[in-house]
Amino acid sequence: MRRTRGVNTRARLLAVVAVLGLGATVLIARAVDMQLLNDDFYQQQGDARFLREIEIPTSRGMITDRNGEPLAVSTPVESIWCSPLELLQHTDRLPQLAEAVDIDLDTLTQRLSERADKEFMFLRRHMNPDDADAILELGIPGVFSQREFRRYYPLGEVVAHVLGKTNIDDHGQEGLELAFEDWLSGTPGAKRVIRDRRGRIVENVDLIRAPEPGQALALSIDRRIQYLAYRELKTALTENQAASGSIVVLDVSNGEILAMVNQPSYNPNLREPGDAGSHRNRALTDVFEPGSVMKSFTIAAAIEAGKFTPDTPVPTAPGYISIAGYPIRDFKNYGTLTVSGVLSKxxxxxxxxxxSTLSNEHQYDMYRRFGLGQASGSGFPGESAGVLPGPNTWGPTEKATISYGYGLNTTLLQLARAYAAIGNGGRLIEPTFVKDANNPSEQIIDPELAQQMLTMLEGVTAPGGTATRANVLGYRVGGKTGTSRKAAGGGYADKKYTAVFVGLVPASQPKFVTAVVIHEPNSFDAAGALVYGGGAVAAPVFHRVMDGALRLMDVQPDNVQQWYAAAPAPTDPTAEQVPDSDPMPEAIGVPTAAASAPGATP
Structure with missing residues (x-):
């Protein structure tokens, strides 16, 4: 019996040792396999805890004016973010964090609670890097920072409507920022990094994709002319107590937009939404009845048809006419005028x-050839095409009122483009915001007809014309005024007008075409009469802007004799000097309330 127990004991001991040895061998083999031969699992688990793939932000392309001056740049900033999952484990640090990021403690606590199972939440974005570093130095668990870029507009509201703006993620939302989003935005990069438990990068492991910065965009805008137009338009709105206004300056030869300004404006550097109406690029999106600036195209159609020449007499007495019971009036009885006189008066x-001598189809075709009733082709987001009713809808009244600018709608850019065609030998060019874009053009009228029209337009700014205030010393100026009543409630509002002037300078070989519109001027002259005509309200803005732009662009004068005539005569240095007072500008009459039916104003 004792031998049996001894044998059994040894056998059992050997069995236990064998089992333990086998188990140890298996464990060792498994460890060797997992840690030396096939270590992917533990590597993946370690990577999951410390290896991260992060985005490398890239800057948005710079926007410059035609001379390389910056209009929109992206600057590096820091954004503070947190891991709610980790941060809520240290609620005692929340008051300190709330104060650092300038968030109400209750608001911060609620936001964190709503995202308690998340690993990412922004706390404050687009901070000065030094301020962001100060927050990180507090050592609050689960709080980190990341590099971003913020858009900055050095000229602020001066060029706001052209550029538009970006959102907080630096993506274009309005204007050219939106139109050229793909060109400007670039492509973010990506890299793998190792982070410690506080989220700090301790090692860059691998570059997955290099960042590609956005491409720069050179605009046709000239910063100097843009500011000049902004200043003078803002001054005009103040002087005339007007509701709004716009101005467009084009290079006649290539359609490049040198300036485009609207008032009221806004500061794109501010994140607050502000007044939605102030964000519209009114020169492109808002339409209005242009008034008498349409007469140029009506007369062009008549001369092209061979029915008239610039010197053909046109009887206008007694200063009014009735078409299908609808009264049409002039400012006064002009008697018999030449076709040129019809334009200048x-x-x-x-x-x-x-x-009335033209067919509906020919009259309509001329308007369409000048680009009315269709988008200009500028590519600007939200541009309006305007409204030009088809000729089959015209009755006698519609045919008449459209001839002098009622019954259709245009944008200011459309008018500038149309008049540029007159100054460019009859070639209509698509306007562009991009420098050296080489936009397409089309010959729409005979060059000889275009020259005749340009000569007649000079008569509008000559003595006795409606736009003497548009003249620029030393330069020949051609242009056309327009004044229309504002539509309201199915009719026309009382004492609410739109004042327009479109001009070309120098008229001998036009370089610039400038269109100005002022909505609802509300100032009064010394006699207490409302001043609202295109010649009195819009033409002076043209004069002031072009007076500066012609010199900025070093355009040679084409009316030197006028310059010499205006120069002060030499004085005897021994004679007593008596200072002269500033001369009063030439008075331009404005229609009375009795003559305020549509079309009664020049």
Missing amino acids: SSNVGATKIA
């Missing part, structure tokens, strides 16, 4: 009689 009766 802005006779509605004369324009109506001229249009």
Whole structure:
């Protein structure tokens, strides 16, 4: 019996040792396999805890004016973010964090609670890097920072409507920032890094994709002319107590937009939404009845048809006419005018009689050829095409009123483009915001006709014309005024007007075309009469902007004799010097309330 127990004991001991040895061998083999031969699992688990793939932010492309001056740049900033999952484990640090990021403690606690199972939440974005570092130095668990870029506009509201703006993620939302989003935005990069438990990068492991910065965009805008136009338009709105206004300056030869300004404006550097109406690029999105600036195209159609020449007499007495019971009036009885006189005096009766000799189709075709009733092709987001009713919808009244600028709608850019075609030998060019874009053009009228129109437009700014205040010393100026009543409630509002002027300078070989519109001027002259005509309100803005732009662009004068005539005569240095007072500008009459029916104003 004792031998049996001894044998059994040894056998059992050997069995236990064998089992333990086998188990140890298996464990060792497994460890060797997992840690030396096939270590992917533990590597993946370690990577999951410390290896991260992060985005490498890239800057948005710079926007410059035609001379390389920056209009929009992206600057590096830091954004503070947190891991709610980790941060909520240290609630005692929340008051300190709330104060650091300037968030109410209750608001911060609620936001964290709503995202308690998340690993990412922004706390404050686009901070000065030094301020962000100060927050990180507090050592609050689960709080980190990341590099971003913020858009900055050095000229602020001066060029706001052209550029538009970006959102907080630096993506274009309005204007050219939106139109050229793909060109400007670039492509973020990516890299793998090792982070410690506080989220700090301790090692860059691998570059997955290099960042590609956005491409720069050179605009046709000239910063100097843009500011000049902004200043003078803002001054005009103040002087005339007007509701809004716009100005467009084009290079006649290539359609490049040198300036485009609207008032009221806004500061794109501010994140607050502000007044939605101030964000519209009114020169492109808002339409209005242009008034008498349409007479140029009506007369062009009549001359092209061979029915008139610039010297053909047109009877306008007694200063009014009735078409299908609808009264059309002039400012006064001009008697018999030449076709040129119809333009310079802005006779509605004369324009109506001229249009009556044309077919609806030819009159309409001329308007369409000048780009009316269709988008200009600028590519600007939200541009309006305007409204030009088809000729089959015209009755006698519609045919007459359209001839002098009622019954259709245009944008200011459309008018500038159309008049640029007159100054460019009859070639219509698509306007562009991009420097050296080489946009397409089309010959729409005979160059000889374009020259005749340009000569007649000079008569509008000559003595006795409606736009003497548009003249620029030393330069020949051609242009056309327009004044229309504002539509309201199915009719026309009382004492609410739109004042327009479109001009070309120098008229001998036009370099610039500038269009100005002022909505609802509300100032009064010394006699207490409302001042609202295109010649009195819009033409002076043209004069001031072009007076500066011609010199900025070093355009040679083409009316040197006028310059010499205006120069002060030499004085005897021994004679007593008596200072002269500033001369009063030439008075331009404005229609009375009795003559305020549509079309009664020049």
